[in-house]
Amino acid sequence: MTDLKQRLITEADAVGFVACRICKPDALPDLPDRLKDFITAGYHGQMGWMAERMRWRGNPAALWPEAKSVIMLAESYTPEYDPLDILNHPERGAISVYAQGRDYHDVVKKRLKRLARWLLDEAGKDEQVKVFVDTAPVPEKALGAAAGLGWQGKHTNLVSRDWGNWAFLGAIFTTLDLEADAAEVDHCGSCRACLDVCPTDAFPAPYRLDARRCISYLTIEHKGPVPENLRRQMGNRIYGCDDCLAVCPWNKFAVAARDMRLSSRPELTAPHLAELAQLDDAEFRALFSGSPIKRIGRDRFVRNVLYAIGNAGQSALAPVAAELTRDPDPTVAEAARWAVAQYVDQCR
The missing domain is CATH 3.40.109 (NADH Oxidase)
Known part of the structure; x- marks a missing residue:
């Protein structure tokens, strides 16, 4: 063998x-x-x-x-490119590289x-x-x-x-009986880069993840409203989170993707939040055809976009959120009200 x-x-x-x-x-x-x-x-x-x-x-x-x-x-x-650069542009949505x-x-x-x-x-x-x-x-x-x-x-x-x-x-x-390879040993050493960069403190200890606080989980798997105490830390991350991956020092040895189908679509690298918030179900499906984002559906995605709008600190986005306070989906409507409230607080 x-x-x-x-x-x-x-x-x-x-x-x-x-x-x-x-x-x-x-x-x-x-x-x-x-x-x-x-x-x-x-x-x-x-x-x-x-x-x-x-x-x-x-x-x-x-x-x-x-x-x-x-x-x-x-x-x-x-x-x-550096996937963390998008975090400096709060009017645009941060989508995880893999998606x-x-x-x-x-x-x-x-x-x-x-x-x-x-x-x-x-x-x-x-x-x-x-x-x-x-x-x-x-x-x-x-x-x-x-x-x-x-x-x-x-x-x-x-x-x-x-x-x-x-x-x-x-x-x-x-069913083939192939020779096994030796397991790799841990080379993290004393590095804490991935732990310290997490916006929501989702790691209760090294090598332990509390998914309930992980932005990837919150934006993809979590149904219904995201706990209010975590919304601010989500920033403009609307699908997944790359922070802990992006800061790993071992990425100095990263190799380029070989399949062009895994390359980023230009329209998804830095999309405008205002445009994403206005997607109806048909438009959402068309935009994300062939993308893993399509799996979470329009309502959960727009919920995420509204949290990002509430965090953006740009008053021009407030009317966009206001339009969705009457959305048929109760979670979307609640997220829209929360986003609008962030701008009301700023004006006081």
Whole structure:
């Protein structure tokens, strides 16, 4: 199998992945306890599916008992600009880098399937494979660390000395018994850059994330009104947050994205809040066709935009928010009233 593994790594590079490593499905014996602690603390917020699927997420071997190896792959989406610059332009919306291009689920999954087909052609018809990209209870980051792709940094994301932390992860489970790689060791040292930059103090401790305070969670997963005590810290971030990723020192080794479909669409790098706030459902769907942003729907997205308008401190945006105080969606209407109130307070 050693020869096949080396050819697999070569093929993964040719397909477009920046790294390919292998671990066993049972490589995470401590994960069930870590996940239980996370859920017990309530850090998962409204993501009830995490608690419901703990059996599989905490034990990859239970997801597909026939699997003997997990092939972990990384695909770079390193931005060509400083993603924190947009925070200096409060009249424009900050969209997470990964969401400015084509939906990574589609891009990475097609590449995984291509590699999986190659593997089956090489290994024989008796073997089987299953591919996963963030759509099943697969702990990609933990498996990536176990396989040696990198280590889970203090911000809980995977970090590599070879490509930084701007990467999508994918997994191929297979019945092939491939040689496992050694896990990577932690190279964070005494650095606290990712912890200290977080606007909402979402890290109760290094390597621990309270999703309920994370702006990525709040703008994407959280349903209904965002707690008022967190709205100010959201600034102009309207979909996701890149702060902890952007400040990681290991990004000095980041590699450029190979797939142009992952490149940022110009209209999403610094969109005007006033224009986004006025999107109706059809316009929202048209603008974000093929984007992961489409998944959260117009109402949740406009809610986020209104929080950003309330934080912008630009009086010209107040009438835009006022128009939405009568929006049919109660959460949007409440967000609009909150935004308007921020300008009323400024005038006192």
